[in-house]
Amino acid sequence: MEPQNDPDLQENELFEHFNTIASKGQEPLRVDKFLMNFIENATRNKIQQAAKSGHIWVNDVIVKQNYKVKAGDEVKVLFEHPPHENLLVPEDIPIDIVYEDDVLLVVNKPAGMVVHPGHGNYSGTLINALLHHIENLPVNSNERPGLVHRIDKDTSGLLVVAKTEAAMTHLSKQFFDKTSEREYVAIVWGNMEEDEGTVEGHIARHPKNRLQMHVFPEGDQGKEAVTHYKVIERLGYLTLVSCKLETGRTHQIRVHMKYIGHTLFNDERYGGEKILKGTTFTKYKQFVENAFKILPRQALHAKTLGFIHPVTKKKMQFDSEIPKDMAECIEKWRDYTKHSQ
Template sequence: MVEDKVRYHVSPHHDGERVDRVIAFFSGLSRSKVSGLISKRLILRNGIPIRKGSEIVHLNDEISMPNLVGEAVEEIASDESIDFEVVFEDDSVIVVCKPSGLIVHPGSGAANGTLVNGLAAQFPDLREIGDPTRLGLVHRLDKGTSGLLVVARTPEALDNLKFQMQERHVHRQYFAIVAGHVESNKGVVDAPLGRDPKNPLKRAVINSGKYARTHYEIDQKYESPFKVSMLNCRLETGRTHQIRVHLAAIGHPVLGDDLYGGRTSFNIENRLALHAQMLTFLHPKTKNLMNFESPLPAELTSMKDIFR
């Protein structure tokens, strides 16, 4: 018998976050779907209807909401033309490598032509997993970022991998080319991130933002044709635009990042110099440690070779 309600309890990781983000994380629903349920007063926090998605949750709060299993939804269109690499697949998970320029899932301004549309064509079974617009996606990459993503192939795998993300057991490392010479060979940017009050498309370091922490280590420095540093960056948290905002905040924006001040005039490949190169997690079924590495794509290698 399917329960008519589902319930979640807020973990330490989500203490202090917006309630709509927490619900979207646990339920797999899109933020717009969550917003619709909130507006109808169908989601409760500690037995009281939630009135705004911006309400803040606290440790051990109980969130209850309708069980939407079996509800009719608009089906994602399959698109066999979407280009992406399948790095690994079994009956529980799929690991893919996304090219720069490809949006991960449908959203505002992008109904089709996304990675999810390509996944729907190649792995139709994903239509039964999680949010019907995200098809098992565990995390995302910005449009301009290339590299590794993990996709769950069963509801159990999705829950497990989301829990690993929540507990920060998923290791994600990125390669970045940034403007200027970073002073310290290694360091940590520990600065809260939130929506930029001056530009809703951007994130910014703000005191009222969410906890965010990025580790970096210098791989190489070059002088010509202008000073750059090549970094390996590791996410401790996974906020929107986190690496881009943190590096810009310390005066070293990612090359090709016109949103956050990265130099673009030399960038003949017209892409963001950011690549998700390593991904490590525990297999949700076998519990084996899964390690994946993605070499730099040709256009980033060409960009790297410019510098001496």
């Protein structure tokens, strides 16, 4: 093999490296389309640029973007962009600080803001804003300053951030030991039969779509995940629900709700942007489309957060209002339900 074609020789010059093996059931599919299913936040253009630069390999051979991936193929891709330390740049971005003292702060993150820099999101993140606000944030095991936990880009709500190494260790242990308290409010498709319940099922990456997580009820894959839910209000074809996390897995509420047949409203990644419940009337379809416009993201808000303060050892409890887009959507459905009975 020519030296320039050897991915291991080039890997040190490139920031991100994805490696996956196409599953047994993989139908022949262009490699650029295949990678769109696997790489979060990567645009088709970004993948095509990688192909033109000779940075996509299948079975250790450089391929063009029109190569058809088949079952069993090992697909590898690298991207060129700034080194990791260059991503951690302070930026003067306003943040909603709910509470702050010498060792921690609690922020109310708006929907649309990415928590930390990564592929496709190199600036404008919560970490960039925090680094401007605080000079020396401690770094966690993933080299993410201040972070004890995180929430998805299009989920709004409360996050605690550590300002010292000791606070980070203490808070991280609370999340690991499941002693922290987190309640989310979600709007889900369908009228939930039970007023309350618990969803249990290990969560891991989806075997075919790497952008999704998936429930493995037998527990043969993934990590244990437990979500307790309670109906707040029934909105006809939707339900407003409270979800309390016992564990904190990636996309946990989104995946667990889909698993029990109640996908989050307008959750595009998990199919909630389609009309999953309701009538076939044109007027209804138009109404739902308008509701999607009011709430152009998954209907999920991290409403409350509780933990023991690392220094005072006092119980800290924080609550946040449901954001305007979710509140307007709820009101719209209340009105619809009232007039359609």
